[in-house]
Amino acid sequence: MSYLKLAASGVALSALMATTAAARDEIRIVGSSTVFPYTQAVAEQFANMTGAPSPIVESTGTGGGMKIFCGGIGEAHPDITGASRAMKASEYKLCQENGVTDVTEALIGFDGLSIAISRSNETDWDLSLGEIFLALAAQVPVDGEWADNPYKTWNEINADLxxxxILAYGPPPTSGTRDAFVELAMHEGCKELDFxxxxxxxxxxxxxxxxxxxQDGPFVEAGENDNLIVQRLEADANSMGIFGYSFLYENLDKLKGVKIEGVEPTTDTIADKSYPVSRPLYFYVKNTHRGVxxxxxxxxxxxxxxxALAVDGYLAERGLVALSDDARTTLQDTVLNGKSMDALN
Structure with a gap:
C-alpha cells in the first residue's frame, strides 16, 4: 500500500472515529434487489444467534447502492452494498473521491437471470436469445433496415409461439439485473440475428x-421490488417477469421458469453454466467501518x-448457487482479512 493511500486511510479513520460515541447501533446495508434476500437471511440468522440488533437492509438497486455506498465514510453512510455485477471503474472513482479508499470485494456465488411466467399459463415456453431480443428491444431489423420494434404478439416473432x-416486467436502468440482462441476453440475442x-x-x-x-408498452420497468413483479404475473397469466433466480426459486408454487435455448433455470444448470443467462453476485465492505x-x-x-455459503448452506436453500470449496476458501480469506480491492481501470 502506498504512503498516499495510508495517509488517506488514516484521515478517513480519524474522521469516522470522531463519531464513535454517537455511532449507530445497527449495521446498514444497501444495494441489489437480487442480493437483498441473501443478505436479509444472513441478517436474520445473525440477530437470532447473537441477540444483536438486526442489520438494516435496503433494496436500492445495484447502481443506487453504489452511489450511496461511495458517498463517504462515517455513520451517515452504509457499511456494505450488495451488487448483481462487479463495481464499475466510474463507481470506484467516486468512492476514491469521497474518501472510501479501502474496500473489500466479495463474490459470494452465482445467480441466473430468470424469465418467469405464472404456473397457470399452460404453454411450455422455450425462447431463444434472438427471440427475446426481438420481443423486447427498442429497435430490430425490419425488411432489411434497423427500425423501431413493430412486434406486438409472440407469434409475430415465431409462428410456433x-x-x-408481449408483456414483460423488468428492472429499471439503475439495477444491476438490468445491466446483466442487457449484456447477457439482449446483446447475445442481437448477435444471433442474421441481420x-x-x-x-x-x-x-x-x-x-x-x-x-x-418503451412502447411490451416492456415495463417495474422498479426494484421484485415481489411486485411476482404479484403482476399472478394477476396476468400471459405476462412475464425478469429477475434473479432467487425470486423464482422462492415462488415456484406460483411461477415457472421460461426455458432459454432449451435449458430451464435451476441451481444445477446455473452452476454448470448450461443455462445461458447467469452472472456472479457480490457485496462490498467499507473496511474503515470495521471495528467502529x-x-x-x-x-x-x-x-x-x-x-451460509457452502453448497448445503442456508443461502443455497434460498437459491444462491454456491462457489466451489476452493473458491469459497479464497473468498473467506479475502473478506475476513479485509483485503482491499485493486484499482479499476
Missing amino acids: PEVE VKNGGFDKAWVAENCSRMR IPNLEEFIAEYMSDD
Whole structure:
C-alpha cells in the first residue's frame, strides 16, 4: 500500500472515529434487489444467534447502492452494498473521491437471470436469445433496415409461439439485473440475428444499437421490488417477469421458469453454466467501518461462514448457487482479512 493511500486511510479513520460515541447501533446495508434476500437471511440468522440488533437492509438497486455506498465514510453512510455485477471503474472513482479508499470485494456465488411466467399459463415456453431480443428491444431489423420494434404478439416473432401480447416486467436502468440482462441476453440475442451476423457489425455497434429496451408498452420497468413483479404475473397469466433466480426459486408454487435455448433455470444448470443467462453476485465492505460500527466484523464473519455459503448452506436453500470449496476458501480469506480491492481501470 502506498504512503498516499495510508495517509488517506488514516484521515478517513480519524474522521469516522470522531463519531464513535454517537455511532449507530445497527449495521446498514444497501444495494441489489437480487442480493437483498441473501443478505436479509444472513441478517436474520445473525440477530437470532447473537441477540444483536438486526442489520438494516435496503433494496436500492445495484447502481443506487453504489452511489450511496461511495458517498463517504462515517455513520451517515452504509457499511456494505450488495451488487448483481462487479463495481464499475466510474463507481470506484467516486468512492476514491469521497474518501472510501479501502474496500473489500466479495463474490459470494452465482445467480441466473430468470424469465418467469405464472404456473397457470399452460404453454411450455422455450425462447431463444434472438427471440427475446426481438420481443423486447427498442429497435430490430425490419425488411432489411434497423427500425423501431413493430412486434406486438409472440407469434409475430415465431409462428410456433402463442398468439398472445408481449408483456414483460423488468428492472429499471439503475439495477444491476438490468445491466446483466442487457449484456447477457439482449446483446447475445442481437448477435444471433442474421441481420447482425451477416452485416459484419462489431461489438461496439452491438453495444450502441442493441442495448435499449422498448418503451412502447411490451416492456415495463417495474422498479426494484421484485415481489411486485411476482404479484403482476399472478394477476396476468400471459405476462412475464425478469429477475434473479432467487425470486423464482422462492415462488415456484406460483411461477415457472421460461426455458432459454432449451435449458430451464435451476441451481444445477446455473452452476454448470448450461443455462445461458447467469452472472456472479457480490457485496462490498467499507473496511474503515470495521471495528467502529458495532457488530460489523461479527456480521461479516457470519456471512462468510460455511453455514451460509457452502453448497448445503442456508443461502443455497434460498437459491444462491454456491462457489466451489476452493473458491469459497479464497473468498473467506479475502473478506475476513479485509483485503482491499485493486484499482479499476
